[in-house]
Amino acid sequence: MYDPFTYRAGVTPDETALIDADREERWSVADLDAAIERVAGRLSALGVRPGDRLGVCLPTRPAAVRVIHAAIRLGAVLVPLGPTLAPPELATRLDRADVTTIVCDASTEADAVAAVDAASDGDAAVPVTSVDDPTTDRAVALDAQMPEAVVPHDWPLDATVLVPFTSGTTGAPKGVRLTLRNLLASAVASVFRLGFDRRETWHVTLPLHHVGGFTPVFRMPLYGMTVVLRESFDADAVAADLERYDVTATSLVPTQLGRILDVTDGSLAPSLRTVLLGGAPATEALLDRCAERSVPVFPTYGMTEAASQIATATPEEARTNPGTVGRPLFWTDLTVRDGDGDERPPGETGELVVSGPTVSPGYLDADRTAEAFGDDGLRTGDVGYRDEGGLFWVVGRTDDLIVTGGENVAPAEVAAALRDHPDVADTAVVGLPDEEWGERVAALVVPREDARSASALESALDDHCRERLAGYKVPRTVGFADEIPRTDSGTVDRTAVRERLA
Structure with a gap:
């Protein structure tokens, strides 16, 4: 695959690609494409090459979007890092992912530098570059680099594009290898379930190191949609954004949606057609509130290892089948199995096992991959069941997460x-x-x-x-x-x- 933003800029250059709700700034596709080109050239000037692991420790802001797509253009593997992680946590992830350069901003620079020092252990430290003016002498300003010419990378479908981290029951972070095939299959399967509006405008306030925050940013040029960013969640501000920017879709966790309902009356923005609700089980009380106020909520069950959604319920399914996470997405095979790996019949609980083109080929660690992935697919660690009609419920964990x-x-x-x-x-x-x-x-x-x-x-x-x-x-x-x-x-x-x- 050649660079998606290069393609999009040639098709719809004047359409709005990105809106910064915090500063009320907008970028057309052409303007954002040019900014991505400059960032890619500056990263190249710093020595970032195809196949390098680029750590990105940034909050949900336009600079992060530019870095994400610049890495894709360069052929660098993205390693998104939580901006609230403590230095020891960052250091562990830098070491496990073999990060070669880390991008930070003023809010994360001190922790990034401390993490680099802890991870180096006497070896040459990983270079640190900031999208803002550096606050220490250990980081260099990305904008100070003279951009080099960049040829968009041609990604093979099975190449690893993204290495997000997820925590297992041992607490040690697991780096998940997500390929281009995984990300593209997820983008297609999601549209098959959620539908698509030609004027799609997706609001993002989730952290970009989570697949729920990352995927709309990645899919922006694929769908030709607008992304509205808000750096941190504030219920009043997000509710206003939905109206102001004619938002059609957003991804939220149940706590966030509940707070938005608390500060609003009636239905939400008239343009809103999809609230993808995941990250934690939605209570029946919350879903009842959504039904009463005609909020188009799609409860979803997903995992980092599956590039986001695995199963998603429509608003009608959620209303008539309380607690369901719906049906598996297109191309996704979801089964319920016992401890011996045998499939359980409808109505009986067991571990959920998922397979299909959205599912990662494995973790960075071969031993962990062998533990979780088998001939039948990924053993999720989640306990659930399906009914006779094919709807799924998630009722707990096989561990104590x-x-x-x-x-x-x-x-x-x-x-x-x-x-x-x-x-x-x-x-x-x-x-x-x-x-x-x-x-x-x-x-x-x-x-x-x-x-x-x-x-x-x-x-x-x-x-x-x-x-x-x-x-x-x-x-x-x-x-x-x-x-x-x-x-x-x-x-x-x-x-x-x-x-x-x-």
């Missing part, structure tokens, strides 16, 4: 951070039900004998975790006990832990 506000949190990762504190003898981390976030991270802690008071330790642990973990991973409920409840086999009795913390 916490999903809070659409973000995945591995209890083992949080527990490891807590155990690093000198006053902690033992701990167990679980998810507790939360009306706003779906789940919240909670920790039961066994203090050492000479530890400070409970209130002082709780405050110290909060500071300790915030230095090591993204904010959404920090426990919001902390309890103390003399010992951690365990089963006869020695594993944590999570039911008992939740009872202690509830």
